[in-house]
Amino acid sequence: MTVPSFSPSDFGKAAGDYAAYRKGFPDSFFRRLAREGIGGAGQRILDVGTGTGTLARGFAKQGAEATGLDITPELMEQARRLGEREGVQVRYVLGKVESTSLESESFDVITAGQCWHWFDGMAAANECMRLLRPGGSLVICHFCYLLEKGNASERTEELILKYNTAWPFAGSDGRYEKWRAHMEPAGYRDIKTYFYDEDILFTHEEWRGRIRACNGVLALQDSKKIKMFDEELARELRKEFPSEPLQIPHRIFVIRGQRP
Numbered sequence: 001m002t003v004p005s006f007s008p009s010d011f012g013k014a015a016g017d018y019a020a021y022r023k024g025f026p027d028s029f030f031r032r033l034a035r036e037g038i039g040g041a042g043q044r045i046l047d048v049g050t051g052t053g054t055l056a057r058g059f060a061k062q063g064a065e066a067t068g069l070d071i072t073p074e075l076m077e078q079a080r081r082l083g084e085r086e087g088v089q090v091r092y093v094l095g096k097v098e099s100t101s102l103e104s105e106s107f108d109v110i111t112a113g114q115c116w117h118w119f120d121g122m123a124a125a126n127e128c129m130r131l132l133r134p135g136g137s138l139v140i141c142h143f144c145y146l147l148e149k150g151n152a153s154e155r156t157e158e159l160i161l162k163y164n165t166a167w168p169f170a171g172s173d174g175r176y177e178k179w180r181a182h183m184e185p186a187g188y189r190d191i192k193t194y195f196y197d198e199d200i201l202f203t204h205e206e207w208r209g210r211i212r213a214c215n216g217v218l219a220l221q222d223s224k225k226i227k228m229f230d231e232e233l234a235r236e237l238r239k240e241f242p243s244e245p246l247q248i249p250h251r252i253f254v255i256r257g258q259r260p
Contacts, residue, residue: 006219008118011051012074014213019078021209024054025113025143026198029252030062038139038256039064043108046131048097048124049115053079056090059111067091067107069100098123104130111139117169121182129186132259138188139256144174146197146249152207152241153248156233160216163229167216174251188257195253201245204237 011018033039041063047056050068052075060066060083068090070076076092083090095101097112098120110128112119128138145153157170175195183191202210208230211217220226237246 006215008049008115009072010218010221011213011215012072014218015052015072015074015078017209018075018213019052019082021206022052022054022213023200023202023206023210024058025141025252026200026250028196028198029141029143030058033139033254034062036256038109038137044106045109045111046102046107047111047113048128049112049118050079050092051075051113051115052082053090053092055111055113056092057083057086057088060088060090061086064109067093067102069093069095069097069102071096098127100127100131102131105133107131108133108136109139110136111141113141114143116140116142116176116179116182121179122185125182125186125188129188129259134259136259137256138183138259139254140176140179140183141255142174142176142251142253144172144251145200146174146251147171148249151249152237152246155236155240156207156211157216159229159233159236160211160214163225164216164219167219169216174253176253176255179255183255183257187260189260191255191257193253193255195251197249197251199247200250202248203244204234204241204246207237207246207248208233 039059039062043064045059045064045066047068050056050070053068056066056068147154161170
């Protein structure tokens with residue numbers, strides 16, 4: 001099966017599902033960063049590839065002055081709506097992380113959640129270095145489901161590959177040490193990585209919505225095929241995993257470095 005190429009801007013086609021069903025980083029993530037001095041009150045934080053703004057809002061709730069940057073207007077519109085609903089103030093900017101028009105040395109922290117693989121990593125790391133104040137931190141993080149033998153996420157990936165045999169992100173274990181190679185040449189120091197796992201609960205409806213907003217499904221670029229996929233996933237969940245909520249293991253991975 002020939003599958004069209006996928007661009008991050010294509011997430012805009014599923015902005016509603018993305019906002020409703022793609023759960024953001026868990027509370028444990030924000031607590032851990034807070035212990036490391038990230039996300040505190042008064043900090044100026046830029047969240048690149050912000051999507052629907054889950055990270056930006058999380059930091060704003062802790063009193064940080066948060067800005068979200070993304071290339072997809074539809075996702076940022078959802079971010080604004082979610083912020084209004086939650087009573088959270090975040091500034092949103094349309095742009096590419098590799099070449100922003102933002103002022104140099106204007107942020108204490110830059111975060112990139114579940115998006116770094118879409119960037120030109122070297123260019124993004126250099127631009128973030130320009131935007132950080134001396135002593136500021138770049139925090140690249142990822143939050144993804146894990147495959148375990150016979151679990152719902154393994155069966156879901158098998159189904160995605162049935163429809164999209166060329167999907168390049170299948171089988172990830174959620175660890176991205178390779179991003180260190182973008183940070184070191186850009187001049188970051190004290191680079192550290194860690195990860196931990198946590199179960200996240202989904203109803204069948206929530207899991208289907210989360211997967212409809214997955215790049216492996218959106219790459220089909222055909223609403224009829226996506227509908228066929230979604231209906232088959234629904235049948236599979238009812239048959240193989242009838243109990244709700246589903247308990248889906250996830251991995252939270254962090255790599256962070258500091259501007260000298």
